[in-house]
Amino acid sequence: MLQANNPRARGVHTGRSVRPVMAAATAPHPPVVPTDDQLVGRAALGDRSALDELFRRFRQPAYRVAYRLLGQEADALDAVQEAFVKVLLHLDGFQGRSSFKTWLLRVVSNSALDLGRKRARRGVLPAESDEDGDPDPGVLTIDDPTRGLENADLRRALDAALAELPDVQRQTFVLHVDGDLSYKEVAEVLGISIGTVMSRLFYARQKLKAALTPHVMP
Amino acid sequence: MTQRPDNSESGRPELLAGYVDGELGPADRATIEAWLAEHPAGRAELEAQRALSRQNVVLWKRVAVPQPSESAWNKTLGRVCDGIRPSTPAVRYHEPESARRRPGTWKHWAVGLATAVALAFVSWSWLVPGGVPRPGDSNLAMADVFAVASNDDVDIESLQGDIGLLVVGRPVLGGPIELATVGDIVFEAIASDTDLQPSKPTGVPTDPKKTLLLPPIDKSTPVPVP
Numbered sequence: 001m002l003q004a005n006n007p008r009a010r011g012v013h014t015g016r017s018v019r020p021v022m023a024a025a026t027a028p029h030p031p032v033v034p035t036d037d038q039l040v041g042r043a044a045l046g047d048r049s050a051l052d053e054l055f056r057r058f059r060q061p062a063y064r065v066a067y068r069l070l071g072q073e074a075d076a077l078d079a080v081q082e083a084f085v086k087v088l089l090h091l092d093g094f095q096g097r098s099s100f101k102t103w104l105l106r107v108v109s110n111s112a113l114d115l116g117r118k119r120a121r122r123g124v125l126p127a128e129s130d131e132d133g134d135p136d137p138g139v140l141t142i143d144d145p146t147r148g149l150e151n152a153d154l155r156r157a158l159d160a161a162l163a164e165l166p167d168v169q170r171q172t173f174v175l176h177v178d179g180d181l182s183y184k185e186v187a188e189v190l191g192i193s194i195g196t197v198m199s200r201l202f203y204a205r206q207k208l209k210a211a212l213t214p215h216v217m218p
Numbered sequence: 219m220t221q222r223p224d225n226s227e228s229g230r231p232e233l234l235a236g237y238v239d240g241e242l243g244p245a246d247r248a249t250i251e252a253w254l255a256e257h258p259a260g261r262a263e264l265e266a267q268r269a270l271s272r273q274n275v276v277l278w279k280r281v282a283v284p285q286p287s288e289s290a291w292n293k294t295l296g297r298v299c300d301g302i303r304p305s306t307p308a309v310r311y312h313e314p315e316s317a318r319r320r321p322g323t324w325k326h327w328a329v330g331l332a333t334a335v336a337l338a339f340v341s342w343s344w345l346v347p348g349g350v351p352r353p354g355d356s357n358l359a360m361a362d363v364f365a366v367a368s369n370d371d372v373d374i375e376s377l378q379g380d381i382g383l384l385v386v387g388r389p390v391l392g393g394p395i396e397l398a399t400v401g402d403i404v405f406e407a408i409a410s411d412t413d414l415q416p417s418k419p420t421g422v423p424t425d426p427k428k429t430l431l432l433p434p435i436d437k438s439t440p441v442p443v444p
Binding site: 048051052055059063064067068073077080081084085088089150151154155158176177178180182183194195198199201202203204205206208209 | 233269
């Protein structure tokens with residue numbers, strides 16, 4: 001039995017026995033989360049796991065931006081795919097002047113706008129179904145289907161109102177709200193001043209509010 | 219039509235957007251607050267801005283973008299990986315051993331021999347007098363060398379700056395234009411202009427297929443006698 005006054009003894013006296021206390025140095029290390037720059041560097045060298053992680057980290061904001069600009073899942077996924085391919089093919093030219101996220105969102109928003117213009121030129125209307133051909137369920141809540149339909153109507157109204165905005169206002173608005181970018185980041189993505197970002201947001205919101213007035217806005 | 223709020227004292231209505239988003243510096247924030255204190259009606263516009271800002275979490279939750287399935291994500295990732303195959307030089311991925319070239323196969327020798335023959339032929343064409351195709355040679359297939367991209371071949375990746383208007387589409391002219399010269403024009407009159415603009419001849423080209431393009435003329439411009 002270890003004695004408490006033994007300076008070489010380390011333990012916790014629990015009454016019946018002494019449980020040795022493991023030193024902090026042997027505790028398992030928390031997993032090291034690579035930074036975006038580290039992932040970009042590894043992906044540029046061909047690390048498939050880094051590519052997968054970049055995709056997993058940034059697919060959501062990219063998809064939200066693309067979907068809000070295009071209004072349907074299939075086209076939004078196409079825009080996301082195209083954007084990731086473009087940035088991944090040019091990783092060696094990425095000098096880190098901006099963050100990977102702002103770079104990606106610039107490419108995906110431009111890809112989405114281009115895709116939208118091509119679709120408009122071809123006379124293709126947004127499909128009302130998702131990728132599997134099922135009707136777009138919108139945001140439905142199981143416990144209150146009525147509320148879900150209201151949400152879907154509000155979302156469609158918002159999408160329609162967004163579609164009426166000039167491209168520059170729509171892109172600015174979506175990057176700020178769905179891309180979760182600050183004014184400074186939006187300005188960086190679009191190559192404009194912060195004042196211009198502010199102005200575009202102001203007038204975009206005015207128009208959207210007017211278009212959404214018939215709907216119950218929270 | 220959008221309306222500007224009556225904050226002429228601040229002079230910048232867009233400051234309301236920045237104020238709502240917390241993006242204003244102390245001076246601009248104070249300007250807006252002072253203006254709101256003096257113009258209570260401006261609060262309606264402020265609330266309109268706030269209703270569509272990121273702060274309205276309830277709204278954005280209600281209109282949240284529907285999410286793709288995990289299988290849709292996996293398919294998209296697969297297509298991304300297909301799009302950046304090792305054939306492109308920017309990103310190189312570790313290929314399996316079986317995909318690497320094995321030197322010494324007869325196919326490689328045949329390709330190498332064919333390449334050498336082609337190079338020798340081209341070199342002979344350049345070295346032998348008369349072997350080099352001259353410009354204007356009707357047999358020269360310039361069209362194959364200088365392929366011209368069509369509209370669908372071009373994707374605009376980005377537009378730099380605040381582009382107000384970008385006209386896209388097919389050109390209004392279906393082909394090359396042939397300009398009318400002075401000799402092709404029948405002058406009917408010289409219209410005097412009292413608006414201090416240069417006088418312009420009026421007339422039509424004798425050949426309607428030719429496009430009439432005339433610069434403004436002044437007194438020193440010789441006028442042909444029809």
